[in-house]
Amino acid sequence: QVLLHESGPGLVKPSETLSLTCSVSGGSISSYYWSWIRQPPGKGLEWVGYIYSSGTTDFKPSLKSRVTMSVDTSKNQFSMNLNSVTAADTAMYYCARLSYFWSGPLKCDAFDIWSQGTMVTVSS
Amino acid sequence: EIVLTQSPGTLSLSPGERATLSCRASQSVSSGYLAWYQQKPGQAPRLLMYGASTRASGIPDRFSGSGSETDFTLTISRLEPEDFAVYYCQQYGDSGYTFGQGTKLEIK
Numbered sequence: 001q002v003l004l005h006e007s008g009p010g011l012v013k014p015s016e017t018l019s020l021t022c023s024v025s026g027g028s029i030s031s032y033y034w035s036w037i038r039q040p041p042g043k044g045l046e047w048v049g050y051i052y053s054s055g056t057t058d059f060k061p062s063l064k065s066r067v068t069m070s071v072d073t074s075k076n077q078f079s080m081n082l083n084s085v086t087a088a089d090t091a092m093y094y095c096a097r098l099s100y101f102w103s104g105p106l107k108c109d110a111f112d113i114w115s116q117g118t119m120v121t122v123s124s
Numbered sequence: 125e126i127v128l129t130q131s132p133g134t135l136s137l138s139p140g141e142r143a144t145l146s147c148r149a150s151q152s153v154s155s156g157y158l159a160w161y162q163q164k165p166g167q168a169p170r171l172l173m174y175g176a177s178t179r180a181s182g183i184p185d186r187f188s189g190s191g192s193e194t195d196f197t198l199t200i201s202r203l204e205p206e207d208f209a210v211y212y213c214q215q216y217g218d219s220g221y222t223f224g225q226g227t228k229l230e231i232k
Contacts, residue, residue, distance in 0.1 A: 012170065035221075045161075045169065045212055047221035061125070061219050093170055103156070103175035109161040109216060114168035 002027035004095050004115035012089075016121050018082040022095030022115060029053050029076045033098035035111060036069070036080045039089040046091075050098055051078055085122045092117040126151050126217040128224035136232040143200040145227045147213035152193045157216035160189055160198045163226075164209045172211075173198065205231075 005031040008020035022034065036048040049059035057074040059067045063082070082089060096111040127150040137143055147158075155176040161169040171180040173189040176196055186201045200207055208231050213224040 044225045045214070045223040047223070049220070058220060060221075101174055101178070103178040106156045106175050107161075108156040108175035108178065110171050110174035110180070110214070111161075111169070112171045112174075114170070117168055 002097065002113050004097070004113060006093065006095055006115050006118040008093075008118060008120070010025075010119055010121060012085055012120060013124050014122055018085050018089060018094075018120055018122070019079065020078045020093055020118065021077050021122070024076045024097075029071065029073055029078065033096050034071070034078045035096045037094045037096055037111070037114075038089075038095070039117075040088075040091045048080065048082075048093075076107055078101055087122050090120065090122045092119050125221040126153060126211050126215055128222055129213060130211075130224035130227045132227060133152055133225075134228045134230060136230050137203055138206075138232045139203050139205055141203050143195070143198075143203055143207070143229055144199040145211050145229070146165075147191070147196040147198070147224050149194045149196075149215060151217070153215045153217065155192050158189075158196050159214045161212045161214065162209045163208075163212065169212065200229075203229075210217060 003025045005023050012018045012060050030053045033050045035050040044091045051057045068081045095115045095119045097113040099112040129148045131146045158176040160173040163169040177189040188199045190197050210226045210228050212226050
């Protein structure tokens with residue numbers, strides 16, 4: 001059973017960098033896409049970006065200038081840095097696995113495994 | 125960016141009733157890239173459906189999905205107490221992944 005667990009500070013000062021790491025247990029990080037998804041308090045879900053186990057990345061366009069992601073296959077971990085944070089970046093941050101499925105002839109994808117989430121507050 | 129609009133915002137029903145949740149896209153979405161999630165308070169989202177109409181592993185058959193292009197529906201045939209939660213649709217397109225704003229299914 002694959003489990004995901006985030007680690008990182010729960011409080012970040014405005015203009016600084018938010019750094020989170022997601023550890024994957026019970027399975028290999030290889031050959032999958034791994035995402036960060038956030039949820040501001042009382043609001044909906046927002047995809048931040050993903051990284052493939054080879055290091056290929058893609059990000060939400062509005063966040064692209066502030067986000068970097070990395071992967072460490074030897075540690076079965078992936079990480080995210082979000083710089084120049086403001087109060088608008090306050091949210092529950094989830095890491096999630098993006099898996100591919102076949103539904104008949106149709107190739108599908110979806111976030112099938114999620115972490116429990118870690119709350120990050122941006123405040124001085 | 126493709127915008128997903130879910131309706132209604134809140135749906136009040138009783139256990140045993142049928143729930144119909146709508147997800148409308150601002151542009152055509154490939155059915156393969158339309159998914160539904162359930163989120164209960166204090167919990168991470170849980171994958172319910174992928175490919176618009178295929179149940180994820182372990183999801184009971186009272187959940188069904190349908191639709192194509194810009195109109196998608198999640199139906200719960202007979203509500204169980206544990207089904208009251210927030211439901212999100214999600215798609216993948218040129219600008220990456222986006223989610224709808226959610227439909228809250230509450231007990232009447």
